[in-house]
Amino acid sequence: MIDIISTDKQYVANTYNRFLIELVNGKGSKVYDKNGKEYIDMGSGIGVTAFGIADEQWANAVSEQATKLQHMSNLYYTEPGAMLAKALCEKTGLKKVFFSNSGAEANECAIKVARKWAAENKGEDCYTIVTLCNSFHGRTLTTLAATGQDHFHKLFQPLTTGFVHTPANDIEALKKTVDENNVAAVMFECVQGEGGVIALEPEFVKAIAELSKEKNFLIIVDEVQTGNGRTGKFYGYMNYGITPDVVTTAKGLGGGLPIGAAIMGERVENVLGFGDHGSTYGGNPVCAAGALNVINRIDSTLLTEVSKKSEYVFESLKNADGIESVSGMGLMIGIKTVKGAAEVVKAAMEKGVLCLTAKDKVRLLPALNIPFDELKKAIDVIKEVSK
Numbered sequence: 001m002i003d004i005i006s007t008d009k010q011y012v013a014n015t016y017n018r019f020l021i022e023l024v025n026g027k028g029s030k031v032y033d034k035n036g037k038e039y040i041d042m043g044s045g046i047g048v049t050a051f052g053i054a055d056e057q058w059a060n061a062v063s064e065q066a067t068k069l070q071h072m073s074n075l076y077y078t079e080p081g082a083m084l085a086k087a088l089c090e091k092t093g094l095k096k097v098f099f100s101n102s103g104a105e106a107n108e109c110a111i112k113v114a115r116k117w118a119a120e121n122k123g124e125d126c127y128t129i130v131t132l133c134n135s136f137h138g139r140t141l142t143t144l145a146a147t148g149q150d151h152f153h154k155l156f157q158p159l160t161t162g163f164v165h166t167p168a169n170d171i172e173a174l175k176k177t178v179d180e181n182n183v184a185a186v187m188f189e190c191v192q193g194e195g196g197v198i199a200l201e202p203e204f205v206k207a208i209a210e211l212s213k214e215k216n217f218l219i220i221v222d223e224v225q226t227g228n229g230r231t232g233k234f235y236g237y238m239n240y241g242i243t244p245d246v247v248t249t250a251k252g253l254g255g256g257l258p259i260g261a262a263i264m265g266e267r268v269e270n271v272l273g274f275g276d277h278g279s280t281y282g283g284n285p286v287c288a289a290g291a292l293n294v295i296n297r298i299d300s301t302l303l304t305e306v307s308k309k310s311e312y313v314f315e316s317l318k319n320a321d322g323i324e325s326v327s328g329m330g331l332m333i334g335i336k337t338v339k340g341a342a343e344v345v346k347a348a349m350e351k352g353v354l355c356l357t358a359k360d361k362v363r364l365l366p367a368l369n370i371p372f373d374e375l376k377k378a379i380d381v382i383k384e385v386s387k
């Protein structure tokens, strides 16, 4: 029999430091390795499988579309993409959607929108996009440039120019950055995910919104990780009472298939015209059918459930032995443990719980519909191995 781990090691590029387990199937928030060992999945493929593994409704929507029409070029109209765009606009109040295949590409689209809008409205020398230190916006050369973490930049120079980084939650520094640059847009994550699951302070987000009016620049919110119910609201920015010009998302949107979206508000809805942007797979009918199923199920009942589960996790971990602090929002949770995060994740895995890390924290991104008893069991294991 072929050994998958050694085959992967031999033939797949060495970009992922994988755990030595081979996962073969799952259901909901449970996943099984090739020896039949059961794990509770507290990572959901880094916030992707919004309704868990092999969710029946999602799988039906996807397979029905796959047997009807799996792909046509964007030269023709198809139903799932149109209906998904409608649903996203209705749920956000924004106006138009460009579909991509990933979060990085959704951000690329937002960056192009900001540059074209600024060139047309503020002059061609206005192109600077301000992003935050410690942010993460993707792995393409442009979204790496947007990412405010130097260690991702090393050895990949030159990156796309036109980005400056300012510290999160520092209003004075933000004002100075905006004064010193000809700013087209400010782009940020409401909760920095890869940066360590850190929610922005409401005053800081309010200051961005006020400055955007005063200085006439766009607000781009990167909801690749925070979007689609993850924080207990439909999108993370809704916790802050602001109206962005562009919202980008991916991950949980597709529920397990690759789809991203740049959702554009009134100020920029017509910035992109024929030929300005495109993607062969963007809005692919199968991915869009799965995403439409996900989006239609993120209702107030589910969001309340996400918030309740979040409260449970925060309360349960707050004063536990070996836990220094808990951060994040909704079911996007960072845990600073006394022991190293990698050690806790490894010990939890041995006891049948799969967790993620983000910087020096253990990171949890379970499926939004994880059953309470499974969540409780996983948290008990994390507490036990953190002691």
Ligand SMILES: Cc1ncc(COP(=O)(O)O)c(C=O)c1O
Pocket: 101, 102, 103, 104, 105, 107, 136, 137, 138, 139, 189, 193, 194, 222, 223, 224, 225, 226, 250, 251
């Ligand atoms: C906030 C944020 N933006 C962008 C990305 C990049 O998304 P993708 O890996 O789908 O390109 C990520 C991925 O972790 C992310 O968390």
